[in-house]
Amino acid sequence: MNKKNFEAFTNLSALKKNAIQVCGQEFIDSLTKKGLYAKDSQFWTEVNKELNIPDDAYESKQAREKAERERQLLEKKAKEQAEEERLLANKKEIRIENRKGWKIVVFELSESDTFGKKFIAQSTKKPNLEKITGFSNTKGDAYSQACSFVDQFEIQQENLRIFQEHYAVMKPLYLMIIYLSSGDNHNKYLNNNNNRDKSKENFTGVSFWNGFEFKIIDTLVAEGLLEISERKTTLTMNKKGMKLARDILKKLILME
Template sequence: MDKNNFEAFTNLPALKKNAIQVCGQEFIDSLTKKGIYVKDRQFWVEVNKKLNIPDDAYESKQTREQTEREQVLLENKAKKQAENERLLANKKEVRSENRKEWKITVFELNESDIFGKNFIAECTKEPDLQEKTSFCNTKGDAYSQACDLVDHFEIQQESLRIFMEHYAVMKDLYLMIIYLSSGDQHNQYLNNIRRNSKENFTGVSCWNGFDFKIIDALEAEGLLELSSTKKNLTMNKKGMKAAINILQKINLDGVDRLLEQRKYHEEYINYKSQLDIMEEQEEEEE
């Protein structure tokens, strides 16, 4: 990092000749007399100290360059958007068709873009859906690209509809199965708290071998928490409460006995630890 700081500050490679150039031969010779050579980390520590190079020079340069790159991207994006708006300002409708409850309108531009393309298509569907193609070479290309956009959108919507129907049934089943097949989970890193108490109880945990789409949806609802590897999942207090409510309503042999064995969970779920209170305060502030 010391070499990186030197290079970032001086814009010179971390070589002895460059250290001599900016620090002087006499200073470098003084380091050599002390047994501090260019291969040593201490050499660059002393050089940086001599030049008053800050310890975060390299990180600051990286941050600055990243900011500059992002600024250039934003400026280029703004220029492109402005140019597209200029080209679209005087477009002329040349074709209009209906497809799957969508209206596809093809326009010809008065002026081509930098690639010589002067056709574009817009797809609209009530009440407020709108898609737009990129610039195209021909009227046919624009219409074909618009059809692809419409078809792709409708396929996605159909997949979403099928999944939601599936999820509506599987949600309750997953909550029940996960809850009944899990063991108690406690936060073992909280200090000065009795082991496995309601104060450090976080939920119930089990091996994650379920449909990831269902698990992701349950996690999105705040009912489950996945480990970083996604191999383990934890049903939190909110999910446990939902699972217990479902189990209490169904007529299934043995459920009452299983719930009775976990009767203490009700106290655990309703108890608010200091961590719970802090999280609630953070949510309210957001």
């Protein structure tokens, strides 16, 4: 760290010749007489003291450089945003389409951006969904970007809808199976009596560490309700098993 503090404060590499440059030959010779050389950390400690270099010079420089980078980045983003707003202020509609409940409007700018692009598209869907594409070279590219966003968004929404419907059915089943297949957990440090006290005061929940009991799985396989692959990597419920599962669900009023 002493070398880094020297370099941060002086903007010079931590070399003996540079130490001589800023401290003088006489001072460096005095360190050499003491057996301190540029390879030693103590050498740079003495040099830093001579120059009154703070112990946090390196950290301070790093913080200043980071702050400056962040300032420049914010300034760059502000300029880019201002330029984009200026270009968009003079746009005109050249194409309007409807797609999957979305309204897609393609605009042409009055002038191109720095990359020669002058088309953009906006996708909106009531009540409050909106997406603006990046600048494009052609109106077709802008429209394609908007369509791609709409299609991907709707696919994600459909997948979410399917999952939620599936989860609504599976949630109670998983909870029942886990609850019935689990063992009680107790806090052994509460009401401890040789770790044998399992009262409601120290009950913390149930554990489901080992998954389904293999004995039950084997029995279901033996009854012809489940089928397991030769390498035991895939477990399949056959039609007989599915019929029985449906009958159970109907009794629980989970299926019609």
